[in-house]
Amino acid sequence: MSPETTHDLVARLAARLGPGGLLTEESDIAPFAIDWRRLFPGRPACVARPASTAEVADVVRICREAGAALVPQGGNTGLAGGAVPDASGTQVVLSLMRMNAIRAVDPVGLTLTAEAGCVLKAAQDAAADVNRLLPVSFAAEGSAMVGGVIATNAGGLNVVRYGMTRGNVLGLEVVLGDGTVVDGLRALCKDNAGYDWKQLFIGSEGTLGIVTAAVLRLTARPRHVATALLAVPDPQAALRLFTLAQDELGDAIQAFELISGLSLDLVARHGGLRNPLGPAGWYLLVEAASSLPSLREAAEGVLATALEQGDAVDGVLAESSQQAAGLWALREGITEAEAKEGRGVKHDVSVPITAIPAFLEAAGRALAADLPGARANAFGHMGDGNIHYNVLAAPGQTSEAINQLVHGVVEDFGGSISAEHGIGQYRVTELVRHRRPGEIALARRIKAALDPDGLLNPGKVLAR
Ligand code: 2HG
Numbered sequence: 001m002s003p004e005t006t007h008d009l010v011a012r013l014a015a016r017l018g019p020g021g022l023l024t025e026e027s028d029i030a031p032f033a034i035d036w037r038r039l040f041p042g043r044p045a046c047v048a049r050p051a052s053t054a055e056v057a058d059v060v061r062i063c064r065e066a067g068a069a070l071v072p073q074g075g076n077t078g079l080a081g082g083a084v085p086d087a088s089g090t091q092v093v094l095s096l097m098r099m100n101a102i103r104a105v106d107p108v109g110l111t112l113t114a115e116a117g118c119v120l121k122a123a124q125d126a127a128a129d130v131n132r133l134l135p136v137s138f139a140a141e142g143s144a145m146v147g148g149v150i151a152t153n154a155g156g157l158n159v160v161r162y163g164m165t166r167g168n169v170l171g172l173e174v175v176l177g178d179g180t181v182v183d184g185l186r187a188l189c190k191d192n193a194g195y196d197w198k199q200l201f202i203g204s205e206g207t208l209g210i211v212t213a214a215v216l217r218l219t220a221r222p223r224h225v226a227t228a229l230l231a232v233p234d235p236q237a238a239l240r241l242f243t244l245a246q247d248e249l250g251d252a253i254q255a256f257e258l259i260s261g262l263s264l265d266l267v268a269r270h271g272g273l274r275n276p277l278g279p280a281g282w283y284l285l286v287e288a289a290s291s292l293p294s295l296r297e298a299a300e301g302v303l304a305t306a307l308e309q310g311d312a313v314d315g316v317l318a319e320s321s322q323q324a325a326g327l328w329a330l331r332e333g334i335t336e337a338e339a340k341e342g343r344g345v346k347h348d349v350s351v352p353i354t355a356i357p358a359f360l361e362a363a364g365r366a367l368a369a370d371l372p373g374a375r376a377n378a379f380g381h382m383g384d385g386n387i388h389y390n391v392l393a394a395p396g397q398t399s400e401a402i403n404q405l406v407h408g409v410v411e412d413f414g415g416s417i418s419a420e421h422g423i424g425q426y427r428v429t430e431l432v433r434h435r436r437p438g439e440i441a442l443a444r445r446i447k448a449a450l451d452p453d454g455l456l457n458p459g460k461v462l463a464r
């Protein structure tokens, strides 16, 4: 794109969006130009901030006429560089932040309709105000926005009970790459009328269309919550406890998180948060919730059995919601603590739940043999098979070498190289290596059908 074309494009967008709708000053656009981890610094031509679906559609049309690429962005909390522009100075960041309304909450029909720029926490709070639960939840929920949560099919802490974002989206409104608005904002639990096209956009990271609003599923809000931290000798014991929890607490389990000893050391060192239990190789943060009054008794029973059979060597069941929040702060502080420790190479992998202990052992062995000095900071959502096998690299070790080693072990266990964070820019090369040729070819056909000019978030998910 020539400088004149970029100049004309910016002028047209400014005219359409009016004051506050377009950012062009270096200092204004800087926060939109780089990801949270500061791994992918970019430089956009400008940041468009439409305030309605009609404005989004016009931005898309204006960009398309100029041949300019668009990079949709919500709260910019992603960990795979999927929402930031390249460094060409020609891409337009399309921030959904001004489309932040909650359009409707229906506590009887159990739905909430929100615009893409609504912060996830605000949507959760709106559900809680009418005594309902919006079950998608993760550490960045105070900044992440509904559109980005959907575009990345975010996972998080409660997937073991409520599934991924995909399972919690009932209806969707999207703007296609040619500016067409597709309104599928139906508040229906059951809808088998033709292709379920919304699934194409959920998890497509803004490469097939732009999510502008959604109908989300709400659930009952359990009255009682039991939260426990357990120290466990090894991942095999953690797996036995997963079965025990399934047997005794069943569908009341809403989080089953595995945390390495190193993770809690880092949270203590960099976040100043004290681990209330003694030193151990591994920990479990387990949470169950139910409206039945017998929950606490059942949870106490599980903790007692776990200690008795030696699968837990220490444990605490929170006595209050503040104490529970303290336990969660340990878990939710890992990402920031890891960032302060040094260069972490992140992996967001999944393997069958049963294979988690063997996977951890095999990955640890491979790391020790091939990349001496590297430290594994493993933690994650054991209850859904998703482990963040992050590696704190030793000097001279490349991300590529570490990725290939870890993902090779994942492959051996029939796993996935991205369970919940998506591909973004971070895993584009690794995706090609780990998906079958037929799967990549199909993805390219879908991309070509919906974005023939390649203007929607180019270079993300699929290589250009
Ligand atoms: C979590 O589970 C997030 O806390 C972030 O998915 C994981 O920092 C990470 O690698």
Ligand code: ZN
Pocket (backbone or CB within 6 Å): 156, 380, 381, 388, 420
């Ligand atoms: Zn996670």
